[in-house]
Amino acid sequence: MSVMYIEGGVPLEGTWRVQGAKNSVLPILAGCLLTREPVRISNCPRLSDVDAAVDILHHLGASCSWEGEKLVVDARGACETSIDQGQMRAMRSSIMFLGPLVARMGEARVSYPGGCELGPRPIDLHLEALSTLGCQVQEQEGEILCRGRPRGGVIHFPFPSVGATENAMLCGVGADGDTTIVNAAREPEIVQLQQFLNALGAKVTGAGGSVITIQGGHTLHGGEVSVLGDRIVAATLLAAVAAAGGEVRVEGVDWRHLSTVLQLLEQGGCRVRSGVDSVWLRRDRYVPLRGGGCITTAPYPGFPTDAQAPVMAAFATARGTTIFQETMFSRRFGHVVGLREMGADISIRDQAAWVRGVPRLHGARVTATDLRGGGALAVAALGAQGQTILDGLEHIDRGYQDMEKMFGHLGAKMIRR
Ligand code: EPZ
Numbered sequence: 001m002s003v004m005y006i007e008g009g010v011p012l013e014g015t016w017r018v019q020g021a022k023n024s025v026l027p028i029l030a031g032c033l034l035t036r037e038p039v040r041i042s043n044c045p046r047l048s049d050v051d052a053a054v055d056i057l058h059h060l061g062a063s064c065s066w067e068g069e070k071l072v073v074d075a076r077g078a079c080e081t082s083i084d085q086g087q088m089r090a091m092r093s094s095i096m097f098l099g100p101l102v103a104r105m106g107e108a109r110v111s112y113p114g115g116c117e118l119g120p121r122p123i124d125l126h127l128e129a130l131s132t133l134g135c136q137v138q139e140q141e142g143e144i145l146c147r148g149r150p151r152g153g154v155i156h157f158p159f160p161s162v163g164a165t166e167n168a169m170l171c172g173v174g175a176d177g178d179t180t181i182v183n184a185a186r187e188p189e190i191v192q193l194q195q196f197l198n199a200l201g202a203k204v205t206g207a208g209g210s211v212i213t214i215q216g217g218h219t220l221h222g223g224e225v226s227v228l229g230d231r232i233v234a235a236t237l238l239a240a241v242a243a244a245g246g247e248v249r250v251e252g253v254d255w256r257h258l259s260t261v262l263q264l265l266e267q268g269g270c271r272v273r274s275g276v277d278s279v280w281l282r283r284d285r286y287v288p289l290r291g292g293g294c295i296t297t298a299p300y301p302g303f304p305t306d307a308q309a310p311v312m313a314a315f316a317t318a319r320g321t322t323i324f325q326e327t328m329f330s331r332r333f334g335h336v337v338g339l340r341e342m343g344a345d346i347s348i349r350d351q352a353a354w355v356r357g358v359p360r361l362h363g364a365r366v367t368a369t370d371l372r373g374g375g376a377l378a379v380a381a382l383g384a385q386g387q388t389i390l391d392g393l394e395h396i397d398r399g400y401q402d403m404e405k406m407f408g409h410l411g412a413k414m415i416r417r
Pocket of ligand 1: 022023024026092093116120121122123125126127159160161162163164305306328330371372399
């Protein structure tokens with residue numbers, strides 16, 4: 001297993017165009033099952049989670065091929081109705097295939113999905129939504145069998161779950177009748193899923209707001225989509241500049257998708273300028289960040305849970321105490337162990353991490369235990385004094401495409417060996 005060697009304390013300088021968003025491309029890949037014509041996906045990130053989705057598509061009978069950074073999916077030949085347990089466990093988004101698979105085949109058999117260990121991650125809202133749309137859902141000894149043609153219906157989510165909203169949209173598009181989703185998640189990735197489905201001939205409206213409506217009964221054709229820029233990779237990059245100092249322009253991301261993160265970094269003393277498709281951030285490496293306040297994660301447009309860990313890493317060396325309150329997942333402070341190894345002063349009480357800024361972190365041997373936690377340890381290492389050896393790269397590779405190339409381009413000394 002390779003590890004990352006990171007030499008800290010080097011300011012980051014330059015411009016970087018962020019990769020396509022993992023959390024956008026994964027539901028799009030599942031949505032390719034809804035058409036029998038080819039779909040071309042550009043700006044598709046090369047990630048192990050994308051490989052896992054491609055693996056599922058192949059298994060179901062679709063063909064997938066890379067044309068440079070474009071992934072072409074042709075699901076004409078899809079005829080399989082079940083997904084292997086190993087494939088389901090490879091990532092959380094494997095569950096996203098359930099809705100489109102039952103819509104296409106009238107039957108789908110899956111098991112519980114895997115993914116980052118962030119505490120319990122039930123799929124009850126996914127299953128209830130499919131059941132509301134008219135599918136019969138049976139759970140038996142870890143297996144989920146979903147049968148029947150979806151008719152459409154009105155789904156009321158008690159919580160705006162991202163994945164359940166996407167699954168409901170994908171199933172609703174394949175349904176015979178109309179679907180309304182109330183209290184839908186509002187993330188930019190949901191808006192992109194709507195754009196993608198409509199580009200294929202679906203009739204979906206309302207994404208970005210709390211009520212999404214879908215006119216069922218349309219046959220989808222092929223089409224093209226360009227995956228939107230990854231706002232969490234952008235947030236990680238900006239947090240790294242906040243930690244290490246320097247001046248970086250991140251291109252390919254809409255600053256409005258990052259506004260809560262940018263506001264916090266600005267309050268901490270970073271200079272931020274936002275363009276149409278880019279964000280520029282500067283932090284004087286001789287002036288520490290200013291901590292203080294309480295950051296509470298929330299569904300979009302609130303502070304993203306996925307940015308909590310990388311941003312916390314930057315505030316580990318801020319002046320003052322910053323509190324991070326995690327409301328989305330019960331175990332999303334896995335990175336704190338590694339940050340403490342590097343000299344951070346962080347205590348956890350219930351769902352809050354109290355980060356008392358220290359003058360500097362030092363290099364250490366640390367292990368990523370989840371994707372964004374891995375991003376946090378990389379951010380900390382870039383700002384720390386001395387060398388960090390970062391283990392657990394399999395987590396990082398799920399969502400950060402060539403992390404060492406990205407930071408290396410900006411002057412960081414980060415080598416994978
Ligand atoms: C998506 O996960 C993202 N993953 C996550 O990103 C992200 O952290 C999360 O949304 C929140 O923004 C993808 O898009 C692939 P949820 P998802 O359903 O869909 C509870 C990353 O690092 N819940 O909105 O799984 C759930 O337990 C990843 O890129 C139920 O109770 O998130 C959690 O507490 C990690 N029942 C809350 O809702 C359900 O059926 C939010 O989950 C579904 C969810």
